[in-house]
Amino acid sequence: MSLNLFSPAKLGSINLSNRIVMAPLTRNRAGEAGVPQSINVTYYEQRATAGLIITEATPISEMAHGYPLLPGIYTDAQVAGWKKITDAVHAKGGKIVIQLWHVGRISHPSLLPNNALPVAPSAIKPAGQAFTYQGLVDYVEPRALDASELPEIVADYVHATKCALAAGFDGVEIHAANGYLLDQFLRDDSNKRTDNYGGSYENRARFLMEVTEAVVAVAGADKVGARLSPVNPFNDMKDSNPQALFNYVTEALSRFNLAYLHVVEGGIHGGGESEPFDFSAMRKLFKGGYIANLAYDKARGNTAIASGHADAIAYGVPFIANPDLVERYSVDAPLNEADSSSFYGGSEKGYTDYPFLGA
Ligand code: PHB
Numbered sequence: 001m002s003l004n005l006f007s008p009a010k011l012g013s014i015n016l017s018n019r020i021v022m023a024p025l026t027r028n029r030a031g032e033a034g035v036p037q038s039i040n041v042t043y044y045e046q047r048a049t050a051g052l053i054i055t056e057a058t059p060i061s062e063m064a065h066g067y068p069l070l071p072g073i074y075t076d077a078q079v080a081g082w083k084k085i086t087d088a089v090h091a092k093g094g095k096i097v098i099q100l101w102h103v104g105r106i107s108h109p110s111l112l113p114n115n116a117l118p119v120a121p122s123a124i125k126p127a128g129q130a131f132t133y134q135g136l137v138d139y140v141e142p143r144a145l146d147a148s149e150l151p152e153i154v155a156d157y158v159h160a161t162k163c164a165l166a167a168g169f170d171g172v173e174i175h176a177a178n179g180y181l182l183d184q185f186l187r188d189d190s191n192k193r194t195d196n197y198g199g200s201y202e203n204r205a206r207f208l209m210e211v212t213e214a215v216v217a218v219a220g221a222d223k224v225g226a227r228l229s230p231v232n233p234f235n236d237m238k239d240s241n242p243q244a245l246f247n248y249v250t251e252a253l254s255r256f257n258l259a260y261l262h263v264v265e266g267g268i269h270g271g272g273e274s275e276p277f278d279f280s281a282m283r284k285l286f287k288g289g290y291i292a293n294l295a296y297d298k299a300r301g302n303t304a305i306a307s308g309h310a311d312a313i314a315y316g317v318p319f320i321a322n323p324d325l326v327e328r329y330s331v332d333a334p335l336n337e338a339d340s341s342s343f344y345g346g347s348e349k350g351y352t353d354y355p356f357l358g359a
Contacts, residue, residue, distance in 0.1 A: 022053040062113045
């Protein structure tokens, strides 16, 4: 019998009871000082039947923030808050990794310590507006990082990884997608550097490789995944040759023997038509697990797994509205509709009150 969404899997050292992964989802409902609170415990616990939960993108430092009410993973109080979540998920037999995030230029001084300018590979203002506590505000021109500052950011990833392990996570996912800091280094529309971190594919990938090497040294490669989004235009991103760049990045990441590569196979947030791209080339170049993401449904997920395109499928919006998505898929039950007005911020409404089957 061929594999499908309900087949167990192993990604690095992480044993999944099925291949239905909960995608990282920004929900803006953390407590004070970025400490996860009890509604966050309930939310993740409700979704523990996923083969693997990837948490919402989580800032690794004060400078990594870019939206209101994000949980962090760099203080003792945050570790204690997350520990309640990992304990609750594990008690239900689930697995959970945390997505490590630095937003780079997708931020605003009002969200940063001492009204600091956001940082980026190059001083290029992205088109669009930041979500701040004061509402939507135009992005500002970020400050280009000096190469001498990069080791401090690598150290922040290391510290956050140690915090994640202390909080009981099964692993960490390095967020190098969707136009945030590491992706800003990768793609040449946001990286115009003339030093060792800009220009060639090798140079643009250097910072991601340094981060990966440092995170792997702390967590072990079999507990580390990475997320890429080669053609996602979200956050004003583009690259002159995404296939060549991301084939290079995939091969370079593959050498670390990571648990998995997680690929956003197109444009998010209604990013619409993205340019043609051969994702199967990345799948073939990567020797660890491959998690595919982007508007998959049950049928397409099963096909991708049966054909060998992916080892697991990450579902986003369906998991917002269906805490028991795995059961619903297994019995072909109808899905709850997601209410997009409660995606970002708010209370239990649209967060922990979606009904389970039979409720
Ligand atoms: C978002 O908040 O819209 C968001 C956050 C992280 C992502 C993508 C989108 O990777």
